[in-house]
Each structure stands twice: as C-alpha cells, then as structure tokens.
Amino acid sequence: MTDVLDLDLRPVIAEQPDPVLFATVSGAHLYGFPSRDSDVDLRGVHLLPAAALVGLREPDETRSRMWVRDGVEMDLVTHDLRKFVRLMLRRNGYVLEQLLSPLVVHTTDTHRELAALAPGTLTSHHAHHYRGFARTQWRLFERTGELKPLLYTFRVLLTGIHLMRSGEVQPHLPTLAAQVDEAPDRLPELIAAKAQREHGDAGVDHARVRADVERLHGVLDEAQTASGLPDTPVVYDALHDLVVRARLEG
Structure with missing residues (x-):
C-alpha cells in the first residue's frame, strides 16, 4: 500500500506553471x-496572474493531469483561487x-487563511451535496456490486450527518465509524477488505446494505432539520x- 507520507511530492508542485497556494492528498x-x-x-489551488483574467483569452481555471511517478499513479487537479473560493x-x-x-503536501499563508475561513462557509444545505453524492455512488454500487462505491456511499452519508451535527468536515471513514452512533457495525470489516483490493465484489447482502443506506439517508434528513x-x-x-x-500580491 502506498504511504503518501513517505513520498516526496514537492517536485510535483515545483513543476506547475503558476504558483501553487496549497496541495493536499484527497481520495x-x-x-x-x-x-x-x-x-x-x-x-489544490493555483494562482493565475492578474493579466490572465483581464484579457480576452479564457484562462485555465482548472488544470488536471494523470501520470505515473516512481511506479505510483498520480492524479493532480488544481483550481485557480477565484474558482476554488466560488466552489467553497x-x-x-x-x-x-x-x-x-x-495530508498536506504544500502550504502557504493563503492556504491557512482559507482554512481559517472555511467554517464560515458551512451551511445546513451542505447536506444536499452529501445526499446527492451518496445517491450517485449507490447507483454505481447497484450496477457493479463493487466494494469501493459502497464504502463511498457510507462515507459521504456519515460525513454529512457528522457535519450537520457538529459543524466539522470529517471525511475519514474509520473516524466516522467510531463517532457516528448510527454507523453500520460491519464498516471496519469492509474497510479492511478494501485495503486488500481497489476493485472487486463487495461480498455483502445487498438487501442488508440497502436497508443501512436508507436508514442513514433518514438520519441525514433528521440531522439537517435539527442542524x-x-x-x-x-x-x-x-x-x-x-x-x-x-x-494583487501575485
């Protein structure tokens, strides 16, 4: 298993055409x-020069790249600061x-300022984001039967529930499994199975996990109402x- 903390990813940041304000590991x-x-x-976020935004040409507000580095598949996506803040x-x-x-690869003062302001962007309507994401992943699980979209379904529902209750963005599923009382008991077992393979059948009772997912949707609805x-x-x-x-500071 790739330990991202053991990888020196600084050269990846240095190769970017514009200054990178932060880069973190997601997924x-x-x-x-x-x-x-x-x-x-x-x-992460890159910073376009002001000249790129005031002329006639459309700038690259989002850049993406996939490649293999030292035997590890890399996937890099950055947005210009303005676009990223609008998404926030x-x-x-x-x-x-x-x-x-x-999991911070590169940081700056602007990154720290953005992070400090992040709680002020949170609303009860963020539940819609996690609800919609869960439905997309559940449809994928129903079509493929794979473990990965099932874990994503549970992850986003639990993240949404925890956010509505605590005002904290917590995407780490093992932590959520311990913090959210309504989390399915079988989650640690499913997480352990995922560590062995990226793709493959979930090996679960579909009726049982469907009931779990429907129950968590109800919990998310209640948490949003009470948030x-x-x-x-x-x-x-x-x-x-x-x-x-x-x-302006560039």
Whole structure:
C-alpha cells in the first residue's frame, strides 16, 4: 500500500506553471480506505496572474493531469483561487475536504487563511451535496456490486450527518465509524477488505446494505432539520478580500 507520507511530492508542485497556494492528498488516502494499488489524488489551488483574467483569452481555471511517478499513479487537479473560493461558497463539501485535509503536501499563508475561513462557509444545505453524492455512488454500487462505491456511499452519508451535527468536515471513514452512533457495525470489516483490493465484489447482502443506506439517508434528513448551521455562508466579504489581496500580491 502506498504511504503518501513517505513520498516526496514537492517536485510535483515545483513543476506547475503558476504558483501553487496549497496541495493536499484527497481520495481514498484521506477517506481512510486506501488499497495496495490506490493512486495518489492531489488536489489544490493555483494562482493565475492578474493579466490572465483581464484579457480576452479564457484562462485555465482548472488544470488536471494523470501520470505515473516512481511506479505510483498520480492524479493532480488544481483550481485557480477565484474558482476554488466560488466552489467553497456553493455548498461544495468536496473542496472543503481538500482544503482541510491533514495530508498536506504544500502550504502557504493563503492556504491557512482559507482554512481559517472555511467554517464560515458551512451551511445546513451542505447536506444536499452529501445526499446527492451518496445517491450517485449507490447507483454505481447497484450496477457493479463493487466494494469501493459502497464504502463511498457510507462515507459521504456519515460525513454529512457528522457535519450537520457538529459543524466539522470529517471525511475519514474509520473516524466516522467510531463517532457516528448510527454507523453500520460491519464498516471496519469492509474497510479492511478494501485495503486488500481497489476493485472487486463487495461480498455483502445487498438487501442488508440497502436497508443501512436508507436508514442513514433518514438520519441525514433528521440531522439537517435539527442542524444549527446557517442557511448561507457568513464569510463572503472576507473571502472576496482574500482573493483580491492574493491576486494583487501575485
């Protein structure tokens, strides 16, 4: 299994055409169920020069690259700062998980400022993000029967429930399994199985896991209704000022 903490990923950041404000590891390593052959998902933010945004040509606000480095499959996606912040303000839990990932490859003062402002972007409507993601992964599981989309289904439902209750973005499934009382008892067993293989049949009773998923959807609905999170972000102006300042400073 690839231990991302043992990889020197700094050269990857240095190769990028524009300054990188942060890069973290996302995907299965962040979620707590990497396999022996899992790729390394790098996510982050780059900073375009001001000239790239004021002319006629459309800039590359999102850049993606996949390649193999030292025998490890790498997947790098970065957004320009302005686009990333706009995603933060659109109840997108995925980008917040990337921003707050503890698996940090590269950081800057701007990264730390963004992370400090992240709680102010959280709303009760983030439940919709996790609910929709869960339904997509569940349909994939029903079509393939594979373990990976099943774990993703459980992961996003539990992340959404925990977020609605605590105001904390927690994408790590083993942690969620211990913190959310309604988590299925079999999760540690399924996580251990995923460590052995990236793809393959889940080997579960479909009726049983369907009942678990339906139950967790109900728990998420209840948690959203009872949530103390606001309806809209409260840090729009602060994020605007941060984007302007970072751009002008280059």
